[in-house]
Structure formats: C-alpha cells, structure tokens
Amino acid sequence: MGDTEKDIVQIVRLALTGKESDLRAYTKRTLAPILRRRPDLVPIGKEVLALLEASSPVRSATASVIDPLPVDLDSRQELIRRESLPELPPQIVWPPTVLKGLKEIENERDKQDQLIEAGLSPSRTILFVGPPGVGKTMGARWLANQLHRPLLTLDLAAVMSSYLGKTGNNIRTVLEFAKKSPSVLLLDEFDAIAKRRDDTAEVGELKRLVTVLLQAIDDWPIDGVLIAATNHPELLDPAVWRRFDRIIEFPHPTDELRQAFIEELLTASGSGNIDIHMVQMLTAITSKQSFSEVKREVDHLRRHALVFGTDLEEAVAESVATHIKNATTQSKLGWAKKLVASGYSQHKIHAITGLSRDTLRNHFPDHWDKRSRRLSSIERRR
Ligand SMILES: Nc1ncnc2c1ncn2[C@@H]1O[C@H](COP(=O)(O)OP(=O)(O)OP(=O)(O)O)[C@@H](O)[C@H]1O
Ligand SMILES: [Mg+2]
Numbered sequence: 001m002g003d004t005e006k007d008i009v010q011i012v013r014l015a016l017t018g019k020e021s022d023l024r025a026y027t028k029r030t031l032a033p034i035l036r037r038r039p040d041l042v043p044i045g046k047e048v049l050a051l052l053e054a055s056s057p058v059r060s061a062t063a064s065v066i067d068p069l070p071v072d073l074d075s076r077q078e079l080i081r082r083e084s085l086p087e088l089p090p091q092i093v094w095p096p097t098v099l100k101g102l103k104e105i106e107n108e109r110d111k112q113d114q115l116i117e118a119g120l121s122p123s124r125t126i127l128f129v130g131p132p133g134v135g136k137t138m139g140a141r142w143l144a145n146q147l148h149r150p151l152l153t154l155d156l157a158a159v160m161s162s163y164l165g166k167t168g169n170n171i172r173t174v175l176e177f178a179k180k181s182p183s184v185l186l187l188d189e190f191d192a193i194a195k196r197r198d199d200t201a202e203v204g205e206l207k208r209l210v211t212v213l214l215q216a217i218d219d220w221p222i223d224g225v226l227i228a229a230t231n232h233p234e235l236l237d238p239a240v241w242r243r244f245d246r247i248i249e250f251p252h253p254t255d256e257l258r259q260a261f262i263e264e265l266l267t268a269s270g271s272g273n274i275d276i277h278m279v280q281m282l283t284a285i286t287s288k289q290s291f292s293e294v295k296r297e298v299d300h301l302r303r304h305a306l307v308f309g310t311d312l313e314e315a316v317a318e319s320v321a322t323h324i325k326n327a328t329t330q331s332k333l334g335w336a337k338k339l340v341a342s343g344y345s346q347h348k349i350h351a352i353t354g355l356s357r358d359t360l361r362n363h364f365p366d367h368w369d370k371r372s373r374r375l376s377s378i379e380r381r382r
Helices: 005-017 021-037 039-054 096-110 110-116 134-148 154-162 164-179 192-198 200-218 240-245 255-269 276-285 291-308 312-324 329-341 346-352 358-362 371-382
Strands: 082-084 125-129 151-153 186-187 223-228 246-249
Touching: 005 021, 005 039, 021 039, 021 110, 096 110, 096 246, 125 134, 125 312, 134 151, 134 186, 134 223, 134 240, 151 154, 151 164, 151 246, 154 164, 154 186, 154 192, 164 186, 164 200, 192 200, 192 329, 200 223, 200 240, 255 276, 276 312, 276 329, 291 312, 312 346, 329 346, 346 358
Parallel strands: 125 223, 125 246, 151 186, 186 223
Antiparallel strands: 082 151
16 A cells, blocks of 8 residues: 555645646556545546646657657757667677666666655766767667667757857757657757856856756656766866766776777677787777777778778788887887787788887797797898
8 A cells, every 4th residue: 555645745745846747647656546445536536637638738658759849940950859769889888887877777767666656766867977989978879778768869069059048948948848758868068058158248148048957957857867968077067966866977998898899899890700819909009099989990990901802900900000100119019019919920010010020039039939939040140
C-alpha cells in the first residue's frame, strides 16, 4: 500500500510550485492504486483521469518526435536539430568513469517509478564537461539511444550569435518544445552564454537569459533529460554547477583507451590482419590526441593506403617517419626502441627513423640475431 499522506504532500507541493507536467505524472501514478482500494472514489477519480488526458495542452507522448520544430521567427530557420533515434558509431570506447555515470542515469530511468515513490527523482539535469572531441555530444546521443528517446540539440553558440533579445525568445521556445514530451535535450556549447558576458550593453538582457536557463534547469520535468555540454567549465559560475543533478567529466583518453579504440577501428575496417605493433605505433603517434583526432588519423591512413595501393602497415610506418622527422636523436632512439620491440628489421627502422645502422647497432646490440651482428662486425671491420 502506498503512503497516501506523503502523496498528498507531494501533489500539493508540485501544484503550488507550478510543476504541471510532474504534477500530472505523479497524480496519474498515485490515483490508480487509490481507486483500486476505494471504489467509492471511482467516479471522481475517472473525472480527474479524464481531465489529465484531455487537458494536456502542452504534453503529448510523441510531440518531440513528430511536431514541427521551432523556428527563428525572422529567418524561419529551425532552432534545434532532432534525431528521432540517434545513430551511434559501432566503435565506442568509454572511459570507465564516463560509462558508469551514463549507465547510472539509464538505470535511474528504469527505476523512475520507485524513485518517485520514495520522494526522489531520477537525474534530470546533467552537465557534461571535458575537452573537445572526447565524446560529450556522442554521450548525449548514446543516452538518448539507450533511453529510446529523440535527441534534440540546441547549439547555444549558434543561437547566441544573434541579437540577444531574440536569442532569449528562441531559447524559451526551444525549452517549451523540449518539455512537451520525453526527450533528451542537449544544450551544446553551454559556455557560449558565459562568453558573452563582457558585452556591457546587453548585461540586462543576458541576465534575463541566464535566469531563464537556470529556471529551466531547476524545473525540468521528471520525465525529461536535459544535458548541457561544455569544454570551458571554468567559465561557468559555481551557481550554475550547483544547479545540475549530476556532473560527468569526460577525460582525455588514456594510452590504454586510445589503443583499444585504434584496435577497434582497424578491426572494424577489415584492414586485414591487425598487427599489435602497428596498433602500438599508432597509439604512440596519437599520444595526447582526442578520440576525434585519433579517428581522423586512422581514417586518413586507411584512405592513403587504399588510394596508393599500399598496405596499412606501410602507411603507418610512413606516418611515424613524418611524425619523427624533426625529432631529436634522443626521441628518435625512443621510437627505435619501440620499433625494435615490435620486431621491425634494422633496415626498416633505419628507413623510418633516419638513424644510421651503426647508431642502431650500438644502441640495441642484443636485438638482432647473432648472424646479423656477426655480419655487422664484419661490415665494420671493412
Ligand atoms: N568515447 C569515444 N569512443 C569512440 N569514439 C569517440 C569517442 N568520443 C569521441 N569519439 C569520436 O569523436 C567524434 C567527436 O566526438 P564528440 O562530438 O562527441 O566530441 P565532443 O566531446 O562533443 O567535442 P566538442 O567539445 O568539440 O563538441 C565522434 O563522432 C566519434 O567519432
Ligand atoms: Mg560536442
């Protein structure tokens, strides 16, 4: 049996704070068990249910999937992008902390009813922070996909470029649209608002805009998901950070994750037998790069190999050569060490690093077989 007193308090709270969509959802859920227990209340209960169904002027189950998208009143351009069921690339490598966060949000949605019954709500507003190209936008897409909801994306940097008064109206329209039915709303480039702050002529307008957004974050419906993404978290006010139910940090990929990603990219591309050494080479030349940059590099090499009819390994070796062309001898020796460990021939390592064979022999005396060492000593004596 439910806790009727708690339900009453909850319903009154939602009504008085004007959270109409939450009120509707909560009332619907609470009413059914009450009517089962109290047949005498069925007539009035039916009336309430009919009202809930009929007077849903703003909310419908499918509005965010089929309704026309909101447009800018002057240009008639659509203000948001809609992906009904976002597609994902087949190779996704989530850092464990990111995956944990995303999964938790998904799990909370599975247990939404229990959470609400316990007086809690699932995470509705989430802030994604991290450098460019590490999967923030993809994370929103992933989540929408898992939750079987459309993804609505508002690029704040794009919308901010116009006259602020108009921007405010546009943002309001988008928020209203997204609230109409369950979706994932992504406010991309969330810091664009903070960046505009130095423009003193528009301070008042900007303040209003920020208030609108903060209010939207506070009041986001229980069945909605709002994600804000930024790669300039330092620009956001602590007051803004505090507003979000949850913050997920997207870190720069580690060597281990980059290697896993490269392996997946190559395996999926069907690039013949994938040599682990080649994967290690690629991992090394893409150090400090984001997932997005790594993908670009791998795609580039695959394209190159295909166009020039070489095999991928050769393309990778060439890329290593270009990468270390202007490096110091010390760093070239570091690379040579990797290549030696990968079983490359002395000849190849010489071609790739530009280090002389003598240098290579002196530094790695144990790594070539006795015969080649014997040969090399004969060569040296000559
Ligand atoms: N975790 C990941 N696993 C696999 N691929 C990834 C991952 N993160 C990013 N990518 C690749 O990089 C591309 C760009 O990623 P995404 O747009 O999500 O980056 P972002 O963090 O939103 O960057 P920005 O801050 O520039 O908007 C993706 O389309 C995908 O190809
Ligand atoms: Mg992005």
